[in-house]
Amino acid sequence: MKKVLSVLLGLVLCLSLMACGSSADNAAAPETAPSTSAADSQTPQSTVGGDDFSDIKPVKIKFAHGYAGGELAVELVEEWMDLVTEKTGGAVEWEYYSGGSLGSITEIIEQTDLGAVDLTVTDTSQLQNYAEEYAILFYPFLFQSYEHQLKTLESDIMDKFSAALEENSNLHALGYYVNGVRNICSKKQLASLEDCKGVILRVPEIQVYKDTATLLGMVPTTISYSEMYTAFNSGICEAVECPNNSLYPSGYHKVGPYILKAGHMFSSCAVEFNKDFWNQLDPQVQAVLQESFDSLTAAHAEKVIAADEEFYKLYEEEGATVSEWADAQAPADASKDYWYTSAEALGGDSKDIVDAIVALRI
DSSP, X not given: OHHHHHHHHHHHHHHHHHHHTOOTTSOOOOBOOSSOOOTTOSSOXXXXXXXXXXXXXXXXXXXXXXXXXXXXXXXXXHHHHHHHHHHHTTSEEEEEEOTTTTOOHHHHHHHHHHTSSSEEEEEXXXXXXXXXXXXXXXXXXXXXXXXXXXXXXTSTHHHXXXXXXXXXSSEEEEEEEEEEEEEEEESSOOOSXXXXXXXXXXXXXXHHHHHHHHHTTOEEEEOOGGGHHHHHHHTSOSEEEEEHHHHTTTTGXXXXXXXXXXXXXXXXXXXXXXXXXXXXXXXXXXXXXXXXXXTTHHHHHHHHHHHHXXXXXXXXXXXXXXXXXXXXXXXXXXXXXXXXXXXXXXXXXXXXXXXXXXXXXX
16 A cells, blocks of 8 residues: 555656646646547447447547546546446547646636536535535534545435535536545644644635634635645645645655644535536436446545545654544534534525534434
């Protein structure tokens, strides 16, 4: 595992350098899709499940995202692309741009909403810029465990979020998946709210992250994901927070050798189509896209959970210190009022959504 993650680290660093030298204003060549395309086949047919796609006009999907290679978030969507290509015998083709080659995560969501891009994958928190309800999924310490988060992502509760997104944007959520508990990597050891006071924490330009940093006594500073490593390395911020599958492969623990198992949020990802593009797809294509995605999420969750324990071992083997909250209840208690005051400000049935999520606690 260590050797594999070391290779991934090297790949991520190379891709990060490439992304830093890229600009959304420059033309970017699409990557070769991860699977072997059968686009040249005159009569593409599914090799899985027996569905015949020979009468379906080939569809090309322009898919872009801002994640670096090697992250588990990317691994799932690339596996999904492979599976769709296999099932359709190449009737679905991919024009694939990764690593922020078409812009930042935020910029690519905007491009997807406008129709310049057909499809993207993002951290679900990014969607609250289009439907405020998504902030609820990132309320600090609302989720107690991966099991609690999975119950929520697999429940009818998520239909409310998807409906709000379609109502308020030109985006269609294909689905959601686990992307890891968020931890804090810092340049000094943190184990209590007192330790956190005044520490400058990098957060994305999303209000719930800023609020969470403030609840912990930290000073939030907004920096784009693509610039986060540079900012941390240069001292613009003193701490960063991300899932382990982003922190470790990118080498943040080499810059700030203290990892706090903060557990302040359980991150999820969403796959979003441009709604107009999705609606014009043949129903048979829609079905294979949806069913292929759904078939992968449970196994991916198990992979993320298993990887976390390995990451903690690797941090320590490579000289970092892994710690937990001295009093885990203290930061959780500091956040409870925030859930309901924030939900009340959102209005609608937001408080009911919070209650429904709390009711699913294990």
